[in-house]
Amino acid sequence: MNTTFSEIPEAYKITSILHQTTYLVDGELKQWKGETAEVYSTISSTKDYKPTLLGTIPQLGEKEALSALDSACLAYDKGQGLWPTMKVVDRIACMEKFVEQMKTKREEVVKLLMWEIGKNLADSEKEFDRTVDYIYDTIEAYKEIDRSSAKFEKNSGVYAHIRRGPLGVVLCLGPYNYPLNETFTLLIPALIMGNPVIFKPAKLGVLLISPLLEAFQSSFPKGVVNIVYGRGRTLATPIMQSGKIDVLALIGNSKSANALQAQHPKGNRLRMVLGLEAKNPAIVLPDADLDLAVDECIAGSLSFNGQRCTALKVLYVHESIVVEFNRRFSYKVDQLKFGNPWESGATLTPLPESDKPGYIQELIDDALGKKAKVLNKKGGETSENFIFPAVLYPVTKDMRVFKEEQFGPVVPIMSFQDIEEPLDDMAESNYGQQVSLFGKNIHTLSPLIDTLVNLVCRVNLNSSCQRGPDVYPFTGRKDSAFSTLSVHDALRSFSIRTFVASKDNDYNNAILKELLEKKTSNFISTDYIL
Ligand code: G3H
Secondary structure, three states, rough: OOOHHHHHHHHHHOOOOEOEEEEEEEOOEEOOOEEEEEEEEEEEEEOOEEEEEEEEEOOOHHHOOOOHHHOHHHHHHHHHHHHHHHOHHHHHHHHHHHHHHHHHHHHHHHHHHHHHHHOOOOHHHHHHHHHHHHHHHHHHHHHHHHHHOOOOOOOOOEEEEEEEEEOOOOOEEEOOOOHHHHHHHHHHHHOOOOOEEEEEEEOOOOHHHHHHHHHHHHOOOOEEEOOOOHHHHHHHHHHHOOOOOOOOEOOOOOHHHHHHHHHHHHHHHHEEEOOOOEEEEEEOOOOOHHHEEEEEEEEHHHHHHHHHHHHEOOOOOOOOOOHHHHHHHHHHHOOOOOOEEEEOOOOOOOOOOHHHHHHHHHHHHHHOOOOOOOOOOOOOOOEEOOOOOOOEEOOOOOOOHHHHHOOOEEEEEEEEEEOHHHHHHHHHOOEOOEEEEEEOOHHHHHHHHHOOOOOOOEEEEEOOOOOOOOOOOOOEEOOOOOOOOOOHHHHHHHHEEEEEEEEEEEHHHHHHHHHHHHHOOOOOOOOOOO
């Protein structure tokens, strides 16, 4: 399963090492001369397998973390900063400037996405394009919100001009599986609502931010975007302990979120926008269209090798159809092509975490030791950077693959007799993001849908689970999320309603009239942004 250097298309070869020697604080790309860390791809560039060195990144320390914090606090300047008080239309102009520059970096970012996290070409391009669309959609959604607040209300003799204002300084941490898209779905709405941000790129997918640094620097006022590199614990701990963070925006693991939250000394000050892990199940009912269910369950469980928070991580199949489902499912899994990200038709690609194949093997071994079997011929075949997806059946609740979020290529299947079995498991689970429900009869589906919507936050009828389209709410119950992210909801999550109230009398009304006519306040405005 190795690809030789000569097989790598010219456009995707690594011809130079990217040394990221700067970080962005206080509007300056500051030179770093201290410790650095090497960034490797698990994809080999040579005939004999060897991870490829892609570049180096700074390993900043506590001092630099706190300077980024100071920079963001100064940009907020107790609510008086240029950015939080800026006219909406001017903040939008900064964002438009940024996205225009970002679009010119597509090729570089896509190439780095493939090398750094092993995402295939089509999905890497999609990640970039989807992020650009997200930014434009966010701008439109903000205009819409702004238009609906361009007015005064009057109740019980009190006029009110109600808008959404920023929350303060945001610490933003994204995940490695969508190091561009998911990070930006936090960063962009946080910024546009007037919050300065400290952003630390994910543990993998770091270098792909480098082509965008200058765009960040030149598009926003100084201190509004601060980008730091290094170990999460070293950087985020002192930042949180300062008590100066107003919003923790994190897509990743609930353990990290809990640990960071616990560091903050003022719990009620800290707002949280979190997208965390999940164990989304598929439930396949006896009357399901089996081919459709098989195809959707394959896409759901194995797109990007199962490294998606929305991935289907356990399949419940009714006992009356489980044998046939397993046969078709295992066959189709074995037809999936493994290859390097740029190879045509490669749906399975190298795993970016070098210890992932070993971890997946542990889950398989544990299941085999408890009487499960690997149903597909290729299941568990291992190379230096990959383990072929194993379809495991019958999986039971005492197995690690049932309890842990595998976040990788292994598919556990369980059979059920009574629908209460998967429903009970879901109710007991620590997670509550989404479910896929396969079936046709509305009399069976109706009560199930009515229950499932109360256990998770999205019921996907006859289709796999997914986040998109991004205009729809993305959230979860229990340990799966905190706050809601959609283009529109994210703008709400990163802001708070704040307003100016005045009693209806001649004295106040004359002041309001003058404020509106002279346009001296950026907040009080009935201008309609088109
Ligand atoms: O990692 C979780 C992502 O939000 C999944 O997004 O469903 O578009 O792959 P997706």
